[in-house]
Amino acid sequence: MSTLEKHVDVGVPLDRAWDSLHRLEDYPRFVEGVRGARTEAGDRARLDVETGGGAREVEAEVADRTGEHVMEWQTTGAPDLAGSFTLQPIDKNHTRVQARVEYDPGTVRDAFGGPKGFAQANAIERLVGSDLEHFKEFVERRR
Secondary structure (H helix, E strand, O other): OEEEEEEEEEOOOHHHHHHHHOOHHHHHHOOOOEEEEEEEOOOEEEEEEEEOOEEEEEEEEEEEEHHHOEEEEEEOOOOOEEEEEEEEEEEOOEEEEEEEEEEOHHHHHHHHOOOOHHHHHHHHHHHHHHHHHHHHHHHHHOO
């Protein structure tokens, strides 16, 4: 498994960032490739994702450690992915959003298409960084 960690500092209070992160229906506005997202019973989330090989549904179990402001997720089928979002207050109006993604490069390539090896790792890193920047723009515009 490979692990990727990226962060972005957003100009909103921790509670606002936390609430925005939990509105799955807004994910298509800041997560590239997500065309639809919804919460389902039993702390499950379903994402409709457009990939290089077409469209697919991805289901994940989501668990919160609310007191620590950590949202953990794990896909329940293919592709096998896991990760977390950790929010840390910088001050009363700024929050650091840390994303962590654990993935098997071969599994991701098979599920979503794309390059192999080092090029794929760079593509995933750019994608996660871009999604975090889009989250920043989205949450800061919602003032």
